[in-house]
Amino acid sequence: MEKALIPLHKPRGVATYHPQLSYCISQYVEKDPDTIVVIVKGLIRYWPYNSASKQVSFLNELEEILELCRPEQFTLIQEDFASLLSACLASPHFQVAERSLYYWNSEHLCLNVLSQSRAPVLLPLVFGPLSKNSQHHWNPTVENLAQSVLKMYMEMDMNLYDKCQRGHLDKERSEALEREGASSTWTVIEDLAKGKAEALARGEVDKI
Secondary structure, three states, rough: OOOOOOHHHHOHHHHHHHHHHHHHHHHHHHHHHHHHHHHHHHHHHHHOOOOHHHHHHHHHHHHHOOOOHHHHHHHOOHHHHHHHHHHHHOOOOOHHHHHHHHHHHHHHHHHOOOOOOOHHHHHHHHHHHHHHHHHOOOHHHHHHHHHHHHHHHHHHHHHHHHHHHHHHHHHHHHHHHHHHHHHHHHHHHHHHEEEHHHHHHOHHHOOO
């Protein structure tokens, strides 16, 4: 499984045999649930960030695996999973973001993976893309789903929700300041370059 099946997620043509591969992987999980940690980490390692259609297929496979995941197993992969889910929620392709949001429609995942006890680890990582998707996303389905997920966490733990919201706003302000600083730096560089070019044009070599 580790040396042959999981690496089969990497080739460019994985879409042609992915249903059969996903079935084989699920058979391992059903027979030995302890393989879940290795499988999920393998999926994350070979995640197809450059292909939206493959990401949707991988999200389908990952959900099937997590449906069989026990709470103690998920503890070992929860941070890796949360980071991956955050990246998928922030995807510019609406189908990837939409498929990620459907994870919260699974009763099993909501009880065992996306539950209140997991929220302190999961919510800080996914709050940013959830918040952005819930505010004027061009796709109404993505916007409505994101709003529903945020409402669920708000009702679940208001203190945690407020903490994540403050952290998100602070991060946005910090990023805005960094962009302003970078813009100012480039303005200075452009002015210096312009001055140098004008000096060259005038033949003022000594002043360069």
